[in-house]
Amino acid sequence: MSLNIDETLKQQAIDWLVRLRAGDLTDAEMSAFAVWLAADYRHSEAFAFAEDLFDDMVVAAGLVSAANVADDIKSPGLSTGMRNRSSTFEQGSSGRTLPNRFRWGRAVLAIAAVWLFAVILVMPEQAHPFANLLSDYHTETGELRDIELTDGSHMLLNTNSAVSVVYDESKRHIVLHHGQVRFTVAKDNRRPFDVITDEFRVRALGTVFEVYRPDGDNVSVTVQQHAVTVAIGQDAGSAQEASFMLRAGQNLRYRFDGNPPTVRQVELDQASAWQQRRLFINDRPLGELIAELNRYRVGRIFLSDAQLSDLRVTGVFPLDKPDDILRAVSEVLGLQETRLGPLWVLLRR
Template sequence: MSAPDPQNRPSADRDRRVAQEAHAWVVRLTSGAATREDAEALAAWRSDPEQDAAFRAAAGLWKQAGHALAGSAPASRGDLQAMTRRRMLRRVAAGGIASASLAASATLALRWPVLNAAYRTGTGEIRTVALSGGIRIELDAETALDARLDDEGHDMVLHAGSVAVTVPASGAALTLGAGQGRLVTEPGRPAEFIVRCRPSEGLSGWVGGLDADMACLSGAITVVPAAGAQPTRLTAGEEIRIGPDARGVHPIDVAHAAAWRRGLLVFRDTPLSEVVDDLNRYRPGRIVLASSAAAARRVTGIFHLARPEEALRSIRTALALSEVRLGDRLVVLR
């Protein structure tokens, strides 16, 4: 409880201000635009016990809200339309604050590799980086990558998002890890490849587990899906998926494999869950799927990255989905 003010009244204004600041911090951290400086500023802000408690509570509410909206229990369209922000928060708060501490303490720890990465992009941001030795990296929106380049070799780790990497004919082999997998280029030979990672399904994803798609656009790469696993060599136009839903080597359309480099999103019979993951990287806020049936629906189409709301509207109409907006950023589809 807050200390009383000089007139022996509770410091309601301070409590309200601290709660608002805590909520703003959680929104910032989950927006995809947070910086290393933000993480350091948050750590300083949380050094105050009252502010730390407010942050833990806000983070717990945020996580539980996602569970409440995207849970397996079906909700009617009327129920969703009737769920105002206040009702949603009451429903979430009814679960108690016990899990808030765990959720909040994990929030910054799990995102620290992303916030601390050498190369990062925010929501809707695409960036090209030229490294020594002629290596060229294109980072998709909401991407985080670490890189170490020296005479002994070139090592990279993808923590989030997607990258397209072009390696020249000269120089040492390049290794890039994503989740449990890694790929290696052939020394002295040019190559171009794409790696995309995403949170694993279930508990593994909540604790930082990643799955990945690795594709070769030109030249050749060798992919090791996990430590001790048999390596697989990919040549131009081949891809492999790493994770529980792993697929063997399969062909891809090289022209469409990284259409985001040309300002486009191209989907061909893609599960809506994956489509939403992509749209969330370019649209401020979050799109949430409130039913497993909706998540499994398939999408085919070409959309412009600069117009994510138009893409959302087209997909919703084509699949006859209902939509509820909570504020101007959170969209629930069912």
């Protein structure tokens, strides 16, 4: 199968597959599907890609038996072809049984494939399992964790966050590897309190503030009480370093692309809602809500149509049960859910 399948065709194929699996196509729609499939060989490639993708998703999660997968996802012809290819591989092209080392190689590749799909499709997009191993403290998906440090300061770690703590006689440094953390800082005139992520440094001035690094491209700071200074640059104190003062109610967002950061006023009740395990959305796109929900649940939520992402949503939602939020929003917007096991959800018209 060609690996260079157009993204639009992939989306169309996934949409057709979901509708076929839902079993609610009319005769006219079935005819339209047949016309679409026969119109271009690339359509059939895209549809086969969609079948394989959903097949691998189910296998990777180990949610159903192989028999159910064959009955529910694959066509009989595809299943037979795959069985034939598997048998040929096992025996080799000459009909001889392959040595054990080749079977071990297959097992390793299979495990690697399952792990890859787990990372891509089971873990939230902002999960960083390897960084967690190097951190002093971290949270799992959906977890909210309060940490008291030796000086009396507190860190409230949101879902999928990781930090390392470096304290000595002259400094208090927190390295934010990824995620979102609120810091409540105890006063210590001898040792400044800094939060560091790459060349981005936040210094507390007797304050409550949060730092959020969702990925490797950007970071933001929101001040809840008092003030902080933000320094951006490779060398602290150098002429190339840019410095900013933020006060309560201000947010600074910086992308690691060399451009200046943006500073704006925020509603603290909304910005800090996650600290009470709530999600506040005020007339924002559905795609933004989905991105937030994906942070708090294992698996992934997909939209079948890019236009759905622009639908507007408003509400205050409890984060303890993200699937309940999804169900309520889908009902209000008139969307249907197609669930592929307990982990994956596809929203469609």
